[in-house]
Amino acid sequence: MLRHAIPPTRFFSQTPNDLIRHPRLNGTAVRLLQWALSLPDGSRETLQTIGEKMPEGRIALRRARQQLEAEGYVHTRRNQCPHTGRWTTRVLVSNVALLAPEEIEAAFAPPGDRMPTVGAPAERAVGASPREKNTEEVNTPHPDAPLVARAAAVLHRVGRTEARLALGIAEAAKLAPLAARWLANGASELELRTAVSAGLPSAVHSPAGFIARRLRDKLPAPRTRLDPAAPAEPLPECAGCGDPLPRGQATGVCAPCTGAVPAPGPGGPRGADRVRAALALAAPAVRVRTALPRL
Structure with a gap:
């Protein structure tokens, strides 16, 4: 393939090859982004007004914008003025994909507070929506x-x-x-x-x-972590003998203290015999067929 290209001397924009050759962006998406990036600073154009000048049609342009948003070339933020209550929408366009949250927030920051970042972001005001609900992002520390x-x-x-x-x-x-x-x-x-x-x-x-x-x-809210060094929560104890209560019983006395099960004496049931007694008390109608060895 032969190439014949004359570099322009003015009125031109530089486009990264990664954008032109992007495997998941169609031609409409690439052209829409190039058009937006070619606008001078202070332009009042929006992606919608640019799309009205392109011949592809609304459906193709809507799909193109969705592709650009999915790939990280277009980001949108809605903000409400604390004094007037007016909602504005800012659209950020970039000639490189911005996927990390810190990169995106740095690009949206005012020029005086903006950290150095790649791309050429620009802000676009596209009207107001008083019915929009205010949402707040939870700030979490940067992971190590x-x-x-x-x-x-x-x-x-x-x-x-x-x-x-x-x-x-x-x-x-x-x-x-x-x-x-x-x-x-x-x-x-x-x-x-x-x-x-x-x-x-x-x-x-x-x-x-x-x-x-x-x-x-879908980012979940921060969860409270248990301290592994903290002492374990004590189990509820019988008010009579002090032994742990059965599962599901938080207060009161155990079955032996109520007399429902004979309390084991010095020669009372131990080990497997106590298991059999507990099973019989919990389900007297069920016959225990498992042969447990005597301890």
Whole structure:
């Protein structure tokens, strides 16, 4: 294939090759993103107004935006002004995929507070919705490196049992900080795998985007961890003899103290004989056929 390309001297935008060759983005999605990234600072264009100028149609444009959101190139935030109560929607577009929560929040931060990040984010105001409900995100500490590595291994193993969610090593590493928040909040690896892989659609066009959205939407609240050094909670005891009460009885006296079962004396029943007596008391109509050895 021969190539003839003349570099433009002005009015041009640079597009990463990874975006142009993206295997899960169709041409409409790539063009919509390139159009948005080519706009000058301060432009009042939105993805909706851009789509109205494109010939693909509303359905194709809606599918294109869904692909961009699933792959991490488009993110949306809704905020309410504390003084006027007016709701605004900010749309972030990036020429690289942003999947880690800290990258996304850093890109949405005001220019003065923004940490250095990749891509070229831009903010777009697209109107107000007074009926929107305010939602607050729970701030959790950033997981440590061993927890992130463990989360990456869990995500990578998901693809071994569910081919629709197969991730590459780099994709699993990008999603690991988000998955590590589950483990940091007290979720088990089984809970993490189940939340990611349960109830899958017939086809998953973007495994990384699909998993990222589930990890964000289903993140459990932090759980209270039990201190292993703390003393165990004592079992309820009989008010008469001080022996532990049967399971399910929190107060009162045990059966021997009530006289329902003879209390064992020095030569009373021991071991297997006490088991037989307890079984007979619990279910007198059931004949115990198991031969228990005498201790």
